[in-house]
Amino acid sequence: MTSMQPLWWFALPVLLLPVWWHMRKRERTRTDILATARFLPAAAPQQQRVLHWSDVLLLLVRMALLFMLLAWLAVLVMPWKGDTVFVDPSLESSPWAAQQVQSAGMGAAAREPLPADLWNWLARNEHEWRPEARFLILAPRAAMPALPPRLAHAAELRLAPSAIAARPPVAAAAMPATPRKRQIAVSAPAERLPRWQALFAAFSTAADGVNLYVLSDTPTTDTELIVWDHPGNEPPASWKAPLWWRTAATNGQTQTPQGLAWTTPQWPLHDVDAARVLYERWQAATAHMSPYPMPAQTLKAGRKEPLAAPLARSPEWLALALLALFAIERILTHARRR
């Protein structure tokens, strides 16, 4: 059992508060003034300090409530997870993954899908794993982090051979592909509009149909490219996109408040080779940077304790228990006052 915010345990003396309250209650027995009190038996002051049982119960409930509150604030967690295999979804059913699991001796280990930002995610969440647990990470590729990952658990990264990693697209070819839709806004004279449509239809077939270019008249927030084929006219000021293709007198690119604009006097609406050059230039400009690959390796535990994660949250059952204890405390207090 570990605590993610252990400084809160310094507030434990707060538990003395209810004890003090109940002690004070004991001393302050209610006394009434009665003229004929002299005819009553004298009472020793110690006799007044007998605790009523509901008071003890209330004291216990209050102390439990405060302790629960502290535990909730201190994010008390119980590491319950054992050896775990993180498998990329594309490798989930591959025989290679099963073979790697067997060879690593983690046949009984739990399986979890590979999180997106693996190393940071592990650093944030590894307090959920028992100290002796091991990680086996099976992925087609991995990105090299800026600093070598330091985890509190041993981790082994195994990368799938490229042949196996390339298999999913083959499998994907069997089923209808779901290309990524990309929003394009085209504003062109009526005689050139079909040409633009043909151009983007041709672009949609490139690269095995990964992208599907959807044309519209006006841009939306998702629009990636605006084609403004009205030489001499200015587009509306409200139109914004990361990239503009505009017909202008000169070749070149300018940065405008509405986005980066590529200008050329003549767009290659008839020339296939020029269109391919444009397409490649466009793809190169918009392609994502590919990370530096991380080789397969075994990582030893780099630290004794998991990181104290500031964002770690207490389990929900603790909050529910806190609520229940609070309700019990209120009810008992009310019943005692009755």
Next chain:
Amino acid sequence: MLETPALLAHSADLELVIRHVLAGLGHGIHAGRERGAGVEFSEYRAYAPGDEWRRVDWKLLARADRYYVREAERDSHVATWLVLDATASMAEPSRRVDGLSKHWYARTALACVAAIAQRQGDAFGLLVLSNGKVEFTQASRGPRHLQRVLAALQRATPSGGLPDTEALRASLHFARSQSMVFAATDALDWPSPLSEALVRLRHMRHDVRLLALRTEAEVEADFATGHAYRDPEEGARLHSFTRADRENYRTALDSHFGAVRTACRQHDVPLCEAQVEQPLGEVLRAWLRNPEARRP
């Protein structure tokens, strides 16, 4: 309207309360006005052997052929002394009726007696025993003096204990002429400087009337159990009260009041015991009733 003690207790105006209590009581409860030789004619009385011949009305004898004696009103020489025990124990409230306490009851009863004395033409004075001191108001007659006495009663707040014997004896210098003494107390301290003073007054042949007040809860032992109780005149000592103590408490209280009764009977002091929840008019009637008439 103001029939019950509860309603009366909420009236701050002592005079209004007196008027309501006395309205049901009538006049002439104690024979204050002496008849005999005097200036102002009161009534004719049949001649009895021994009457002075000069008091026989000869004209009436001529008319009626009978001997009648002229009776005239005479100013009363009886002074009425009101003694209010305003010690801390008198603050004991009624546990059934809100706003009613022994102090209120004693004060109002004495105010009624003062009003009656004023109507009858008696002189009346007041002693308030509070906080170990005696507050003394001279005996006098008249409505203005009544206002003075009512103000003194209104001012009195229950606190402290009784004055000691010496202080009380020093303020009994009034006791030379014949007087009636009305003392309202809770009689929880007995014997006490007050009881000794009353007995001494009685031995000086004054007419001493004692009103001993209790609350219903005291008589019935009807307090909340499980509390600690403190005597207001005793300091910080605590007393407990449980169900088992009820009988003992009753016995102790009964024996105490039995002793009070015995002492009163022994010294021929008429004792009127009352609970503050009783209607004030009845209690007042019982207190003022001529003790001779009560005896068989």
